[in-house]
Amino acid sequence: MGVVRARSRIRSSGRGSGVLPLLPFFLFTGFFLIWPVVAVTLRSFKGNKNEWTLANYRPILHSGPYFHAFIVSLKLSLITALIGSLLGAFFAYVIVKYARGKFGAVVDSISAVFANSGGVPLAFMFVAAFGTEGIVTKVLKSLGWDIYAGHFTIFSFTGVVMVYSFFQVPLMILVFKPAIAGLRREWEEASTNLGASAFTYWRRVGIPILTPSFVGAFFLLFAGGFSAYATARALTVGTVPLVPIIIGTLVDGNVISDQTNLGDSLAVGMIVVATIVMAGYIWAQRQAAKWRS
């Protein structure tokens, strides 16, 4: 540890150089990333007549449809992040332990596709499988289980949970695999040599080391689920009131609010929630990094 830290200090000191070559990058991110965020934040404090006001935030902070949307969004992210992180961690463990080489590489790319290119196609796939006329629905019905007997539809909250889990689980596999692969064989051997059982090894060594990575990954999944838009939009067309969906309908002019800049305050509200969650992620990453290098 000491050596590593000393070396990085040498590297970082003395080698100071101009900022000029980094200017394109700073200008680009400044204009296309920072400026939009600043602009939307500023406008969210403007009223209909361009006066400064806090009125746009009132509907979010007091009970009503917009407050409710935040609750539904948070609930959805919490549930899918839990399902995703638990199942994904299990898969990641099995993959690291038993699937190496080429098969492992293929599993990696499949996870990458499932985790990232979800969006719109994912929604339609689930309609095909679990819709009222879906293949899986019919098979289950012929086996005597009518999933539509109760309140379930694929366009409901439960449906969105199912679809989101489909990309949360592989995302967890991608994010958590390095942490499991980073568990050194020596640690397990050392603890076995000291007389620990497999159970003791996991309780005293494995799980404590993996916890920060797990918590970090959970936060990442949470933020991803909270911000996701495409899948829910294509699947529900607004039947489940999620914050991103409501922003979308406001932007498209499908819903007219008497407050012109309400969409802005909702957008800023999302940034605030996501920032809190991602601060947790960054903190957990730092904790996890202590065990590496």
Added chain:
Amino acid sequence: MGTTASGEVEKLMKRFTLKWPLVITSSLLAFLIFIVPLYGAAVYSFKGNGGKGHSWVNYQWLIHQDGFYPSLLTSLKLAVLAAFLTLALMVPTMVYLNLKGQKYKSLVDFLCILPLIIPVVSLAIGAQVAMPKILQNSEYELVFFFVIIALPYTYRALDTSLQTVALKTLVEASRSLGASWTSTIMLVIVPAIRSGITGALFLTFALSIGEYTITSLLHWETFPTWTVVAAQQNILGAIAISVFSFVGAIALLSIIALLPKRNAQRVEVDE
């Protein structure tokens, strides 16, 4: 002696009894969660007219639909532009950062993780507020935001591969032999970090071609937004597109993953 031997046996037993239940459980779970919906959608997409029989009719419908080629072309065009803009912006930035700009590293690091923090929906609203009219009137504005959205991934891909090469040695060697900065980057560094560059290229391309959120909120038509509109007329056709794009992406990425990797080490030896 006896106890250790039986301990060994016990340990072996544990290995064997644990491995197969784990593998079988996870395979079953993976089958239920991933294969069943994908398979269900695939079967559905081959349904014939009026839901009878099996045929390619939904795929044919798709190709003959108004807007199929234009929207696909738009998506391809924007994705290619985004991928190359990413390289033009990020390769020099990352090289300089790893070579001389260490003190800016944490700032760049933070800026590159920001797109993961800021919800894309919020970024889209911000873009509507902040971008000048001339940019908002052109579909090419999307290229810039695709680059931003891909930033967290391209940063990591390039950074990882830059860490594996002896960057400073390569640059010093090339410079002392009289090469200019441009040729040092193009002829020495780019070949050495080829794996990171291809990674960044494909990631940006893949993210751009599937991007829906910012595209639809800024009211542009690309392949994904066209799909959603088309789905309202023919859900079977939309499912066919979905299956096609999933299977295509998996096939493409698997092929890339299985290609033999030429790593940076070889380049160094060649020098």
